[in-house]
Amino acid sequence: MAARGKEKQRKQGGFKTMPFILANEICDRFATTGFNANMITYLTQKMHMPLVEASNTLTNFGGTASLTPFIGALMADSFAGRFWTIAAGSIIYQLGMITLTLSAVYPSLHPPQCAPNQTCQKASDWQIFILYASLLFTAIGSGGIRPCVVPFGADQLGLNGTQSTGQRGWSFFNLYYFSMGLAVLLALTVVVYVQDNVGWGWGFGIPTVAMFFSVIAFMVGYPLYVKIKPGGSPLTRLAQVVAAAFKKRKVMVLPDDLNMLYQDKELDANIAAGGRLLHTNQLEFFDRAAIVTEGDMLPSGRPNLWRLSTVHRVEELKSIIRMLPIWAVGILLITTLSHNHTFAIQQAHIMDRHMSRHFQIPAATLSIFTVLSMLISLAIYDRVFVPLARRFTKRPSGITYFQRMGIGLAIAMLSNVSAALVEKRRRNAMNLHGVTISVFWLVPQFAIHGLAETFMSVGHMEFCYDQSPESMRSTATALFWLAASIGNYMGTALVSIVNNYTKNKGDWLQDDLNKAKLDNYYWLVTGLQVLNLGYYILCAKFYTMKPLEVIENEKDMKGNKIVDAKEEVELGSATKIGGNLV
Numbered sequence: 001m002a003a004r005g006k007e008k009q010r011k012q013g014g015f016k017t018m019p020f021i022l023a024n025e026i027c028d029r030f031a032t033t034g035f036n037a038n039m040i041t042y043l044t045q046k047m048h049m050p051l052v053e054a055s056n057t058l059t060n061f062g063g064t065a066s067l068t069p070f071i072g073a074l075m076a077d078s079f080a081g082r083f084w085t086i087a088a089g090s091i092i093y094q095l096g097m098i099t100l101t102l103s104a105v106y107p108s109l110h111p112p113q114c115a116p117n118q119t120c121q122k123a124s125d126w127q128i129f130i131l132y133a134s135l136l137f138t139a140i141g142s143g144g145i146r147p148c149v150v151p152f153g154a155d156q157l158g159l160n161g162t163q164s165t166g167q168r169g170w171s172f173f174n175l176y177y178f179s180m181g182l183a184v185l186l187a188l189t190v191v192v193y194v195q196d197n198v199g200w201g202w203g204f205g206i207p208t209v210a211m212f213f214s215v216i217a218f219m220v221g222y223p224l225y226v227k228i229k230p231g232g233s234p235l236t237r238l239a240q241v242v243a244a245a246f247k248k249r250k251v252m253v254l255p256d257d258l259n260m261l262y263q264d265k266e267l268d269a270n271i272a273a274g275g276r277l278l279h280t281n282q283l284e285f286f287d288r289a290a291i292v293t294e295g296d297m298l299p300s301g302r303p304n305l306w307r308l309s310t311v312h313r314v315e316e317l318k319s320i321i322r323m324l325p326i327w328a329v330g331i332l333l334i335t336t337l338s339h340n341h342t343f344a345i346q347q348a349h350i351m352d353r354h355m356s357r358h359f360q361i362p363a364a365t366l367s368i369f370t371v372l373s374m375l376i377s378l379a380i381y382d383r384v385f386v387p388l389a390r391r392f393t394k395r396p397s398g399i400t401y402f403q404r405m406g407i408g409l410a411i412a413m414l415s416n417v418s419a420a421l422v423e424k425r426r427r428n429a430m431n432l433h434g435v436t437i438s439v440f441w442l443v444p445q446f447a448i449h450g451l452a453e454t455f456m457s458v459g460h461m462e463f464c465y466d467q468s469p470e471s472m473r474s475t476a477t478a479l480f481w482l483a484a485s486i487g488n489y490m491g492t493a494l495v496s497i498v499n500n501y502t503k504n505k506g507d508w509l510q511d512d513l514n515k516a517k518l519d520n521y522y523w524l525v526t527g528l529q530v531l532n533l534g535y536y537i538l539c540a541k542f543y544t545m546k547p548l549e550v551i552e553n554e555k556d557m558k559g560n561k562i563v564d565a566k567e568e569v570e571l572g573s574a575t576k577i578g579g580n581l582v
Helices: 002-011 015-036 039-046 051-080 082-105 125-156 167-197 200-220 234-247 255-260 284-290 311-327 329-337 340-349 363-393 401-433 439-467 470-501 518-541
Strands: 547-555 561-570
Touching: 015 082, 015 125, 015 167, 015 200, 039 051, 039 167, 039 340, 039 363, 051 082, 051 125, 051 234, 051 340, 051 470, 082 125, 082 200, 125 167, 125 439, 125 470, 167 200, 167 363, 234 284, 234 311, 284 311, 311 329, 311 439, 311 470, 311 518, 329 340, 329 401, 329 439, 329 470, 329 518, 340 363, 340 401, 340 439, 340 518, 363 439, 401 439, 401 518, 439 470, 470 518
Parallel strands: none
Antiparallel strands: 547 561
């Protein structure tokens, strides 16, 4: 039986599953990009929404689409598993895309085209309802896909707490983002052109078909996947620790108590498969949850988990709490960038987009420079920067994800600086000289943003995955998207506040960009990013890495266990214990 189990394990997982997983994610990202990239144009020109209302609509639904992954991750970690959560999310997303395609095709589901010299008719309540329903379906579907794809792919490669910081780990994250970049590149060149020059029915129909193939590709690989069983609701475990610590808040914690904290390897077996977390001296209030007191045990001899938690469960909570300050850095970053894409696309519409006398590029296609920049910089980072940095740092990944995130935050500021300078030049050229400058003046801000993505987004995702407890990988990865969700909602609030406050003071944000002062908005968010970078540096300086104890069973030729080799791994540094160098 043991031999059969090992043979089955060899047949499942590994790099042979990557074509199916990445094919699903490539088709999904192609569909998502084709769906979202030019949506601001669809809302303003097809649905006849004002600029600020359309931009806020997109950020609100973007926030919802980034909030639902937290719910999907809880489902995956609690009872559904990652495979079925991805499958269900893909199908729901498909329904949303079908609904949007139908709204673009059938005249009764969108307002009529604007007549010359007449006010455009706004979309009716029914038409807005269909639009919002389609966006809601895609937001819910994203909740099943986004938080699970990266952990599911990592499951196939056997990445756990000790491996994910090694070469396989950072190569996987780079490969993931590189593949996604190719899909986005294809969508921005093909789908956006079709939307602008052929029609919205075809423009939405092509991504809808791509999404269908993504579901098929993912399901075909079912027999090859490693499907890790969910370890139970992580939020329940966290709540139990908080409840137990609160009930014992008056218990005095003596130095000897720390050596007697409750541990139960059998109880933690399912949730600590990747390794048990070791006790830390931070957030000592929660240690009370692991101190055995009268009434903590049930008549069966098992602990009442609402009164007594193991050290591993206490440290799960501590790990999540330690992550939150650095995780929060992503919130303000998304807040400052949430509207930049939509505003830049509207700028592009009133700039010279001609590449030749008879051809002009679609405004939304400018995002291609973000993707190209990200793809090129990822390749250089992986093939040139990492080997060079490795010579000095001796780390397999070249630099830590903390350093990577810091560099990304600094670069992101330059994108807004470029945006502010270019917008002022564009407005002055039009208002003072009647000259429409080339749309390619916008390229630097898009390219710098792509470079920032290479550092910040990849590093942030890797941080969330690496520092989360092993049994909460989907949930903790969803923190990445939760930051985006809160950031999008805060972005909506920021734009609304700026719009209301400046209406009688220059009107920074209005439909006529030649009269607006959009560059002032860019300078405002640049200042917020400077504050965010300072906050991040402070948080990273005082961050404590997750300590993990990995148990490796060494057996002789007959299968008898000889010794348990215990390795204490403090991620990000090599710790030598008992002659073993990690």
